[in-house]
Amino acid sequence: MTSPTQSLPMADAKKIVESLFEPNPLVYWSDFLFHAALGWGAFYLAVRTPDFSPAQILSLVVAVLCLYRAVIFIHELTHLKKGTFLLFRVVWNILCGFPFLVPSFTYMGVHIDHHKQKMYGTKDDGEYLPFVLAGRFRIILFFLTMLVVPFVFAVRFLLTPISYLIPPLRKLLWEYLSSLSIDPEWKRPESQERDGKWWRLQESLTCLFLLAFGVLLWKGFLPWKVLVLWYLVSTLILLANGLRTVAATHCYRNPADHVMEFSEQFLDSVTVPGNPVTTGLWAPVGLRYHAVHHLFPGMPYHNLGKAHRRLMGKLPENSVYRLTLRKSLWHGLSRIWRETAEAQAAKRLSGSGSKVPSHSAVPSTQETK
Numbered sequence: 509m510t511s512p513t514q515s516l517p518m519a520d521a522k523k524i525v526e527s528l529f530e531p532n533p534l535v536y537w538s539d540f541l542f543h544a545a546l547g548w549g550a551f552y553l554a555v556r557t558p559d560f561s562p563a564q565i566l567s568l569v570v571a572v573l574c575l576y577r578a579v580i581f582i583h584e585l586t587h588l589k590k591g592t593f594l595l596f597r598v599v600w601n602i603l604c605g606f607p608f609l610v611p612s613f614t615y616m617g618v619h620i621d622h623h624k625q626k627m628y629g630t631k632d633d634g635e636y637l638p639f640v641l642a643g644r645f646r647i648i649l650f651f652l653t654m655l656v657v658p659f660v661f662a663v664r665f666l667l668t669p670i671s672y673l674i675p676p677l678r679k680l681l682w683e684y685l686s687s688l689s690i691d692p693e694w695k696r697p698e699s700q701e702r703d704g705k706w707w708r709l710q711e712s713l714t715c716l717f718l719l720a721f722g723v724l725l726w727k728g729f730l731p732w733k734v735l736v737l738w739y740l741v742s743t744l745i746l747l748a749n750g751l752r753t754v755a756a757t758h759c760y761r762n763p764a765d766h767v768m769e770f771s772e773q774f775l776d777s778v779t780v781p782g783n784p785v786t787t788g789l790w791a792p793v794g795l796r797y798h799a800v801h802h803l804f805p806g807m808p809y810h811n812l813g814k815a816h817r818r819l820m821g822k823l824p825e826n827s828v829y830r831l832t833l834r835k836s837l838w839h840g841l842s843r844i845w846r847e848t849a850e851a852q853a854a855k856r857l858s859g860s861g862s863k864v865p866s867h868s869a870v871p872s873t874q875e876t877k
Contacts, residue, residue, distance in 0.1 A: 516774060516828050521803060524822050525815040531588065531808035536596060539793075539810075540581050544603045547574030554737055568741065576745045577792040579604045582688075584793060584809055585612050586619045601710060606717040608742055609661040610688060613707030618687045620702050623805050628773050629762035634689030634696065639760040639844060640851045647754060647848065650690065654746040658739055660685065668715040686711075690753060752791050755840030756780045757798050761847070771828075777802040779816060780834045790837055799832035 550570035557564040582605070585597055597612060605611040621627045622635040629636045639647050664685040671678040683695040699707065724730040754760075759776045762768055768776065777799040780787060787796050794801065794809030797816050801807070807815060823829050834840045 516771065516803070517823075518803075521819060521823070521829075524818045525804060525807070525811075528811035528815050528818075529804070529807055531593075532810060533593070533596075535808075535810045536581075536584070536593065540578055540596070540600065543574040544578040547571050547578055548603070550574065551737065551741060555731070555734055559733075568737070571741055572744045572748070573789055575604070575608075575741060576748055579608055579610065579745060580749070580793045580795065582610065582612055582615045583619070583795065586615055587805055588808075589806075601713075605710065606714050607738075608745070609658065609665055609714060609718070611707075611710035611714050613704045613710050614686055615688045616707070617700065617703035618689055618696065623802070625770060625773065626767055629758075629764075629766070629768050629776065631694070631764040634687055634691050634694035636758065636762070637691045637760060638762055638764065639754065640847050641761070641763060642848075643852050644845065644848050647845070650754070651747065651750055653692070654750055655743060657746055658742040662718060665711065665714045665718055668711055748790055751837065751841070752795060754844060755837050756791055756796060756834060759847075760844065761851075774799060774802060775828065775831060777832055778834055778840060779832050780836065780840060781816060782836055787837075799829075 547570070550567045554564050554567035554571055557567060578600075581600055585593070585600060601611055618634050622633050627633050629638075637646070637650070639650070664681055667677065667681065671681050682699070684692075687694075687696045689696075704710075721730075725732060725735060756778050758778060762772075762776060779799040780791060780796045782791075782796060794812040797812035800812050800816050800819070804815065819827075819829055834843070
């Protein structure tokens with residue numbers, strides 16, 4: 509097979525997919541509204557049915573899967589051309605952003621920086637954590653934090669009004685508790701244009717949603733069961749997205765002080781074509797094609813699968829594009845788990861504590877078979 513260091517012929521790749529960059533509003537609206545409506549409908553049934561009954565369990569499964577897909581549209585909001593899909597952005601925040609305490613500003617800017625070549629994979633990239641270098645405990649800790657994130661964000665948004673009166677608190681909330689990042693040590697830079705024009709309004713409306721929710725619970729208009737099920741659904745969505753992040757997003761091998769070339773960034777990304785039905789459940793809205801997405805960040809999610817199939821059909825058999833492929837969720841998880849153990853063993857042997865063995869710096873040919 510071709511050496512992993514060989515660059516992908518970008519001119520050829522762009523020509524192959526040049527007709528796939530136009531987003532289809534009908535696809536966005538129908539997909540999002542269908543899954544949001546079905547998800548919240550299933551959540552309502554879970555509240556109304558007896559606890560631990562088969563009907564409630566089935567309703568919760570449907571609610572988690574559908575609302576997970578609806579929430580993940582936040583990724584698309586970041587990449588849609590500025591000034592477009594304005595109503596869609598508002599509706600998304602009302603149906604998903606405010607109820608799940610992730611208004612769209614928590615991803616704006618953060619994700620844009622993730623796609624900047626000089627920031628990707630470095631200490632300035634909040635969406636990248638070198639799990640392979642950090643060790644297995646760091647992966648486990650990453651998943652354990654998902655259990656407290658809903659409550660942490662609830663406190664964060666309830667503190668919004670008072671934070672404007674206490675500058676140190678405002679600084680703390682913005683830097684550490686206003687981003688959907690995976691690196692807990694990353695500090696969000698001061699607000700800029702890339703963070704969106706209406707982020708303060710979104711923050712305030714999320715706070716108002718929480719206050720209204722609390723009053724309805726306190727006054728008995730909503731049963732406390734709603735809070736329990738909200739936490740359960742929120743946590744399961746976070747865990748599902750966490751599994752996808754670790755297994756099927758990036759290889760997470762890059763030291764924070766190394767600026768990667770574009771070809772390295774591409775080879776550090778992952779695509780899992782997988783099963784046409786089940787893979788889309790844990791990697792919804794095109795995120796199973798993450799390597800394709802990093803090649804063409806402006807391509808709408810509904811065309812990523814088409815782009816992948818065209819690239820597979822028209823690029824040569826020895827193309828480095830195939831080095832980004834994983835067979836399944838389990839394949840991706842087991843790979844990073846194994847590589848983390850190898851990296852830690854290498855650290856103990858070398859005493860350097862900084863580098864991964866060169867053979868795992870990029871995907872091996874065996875991993876793609």
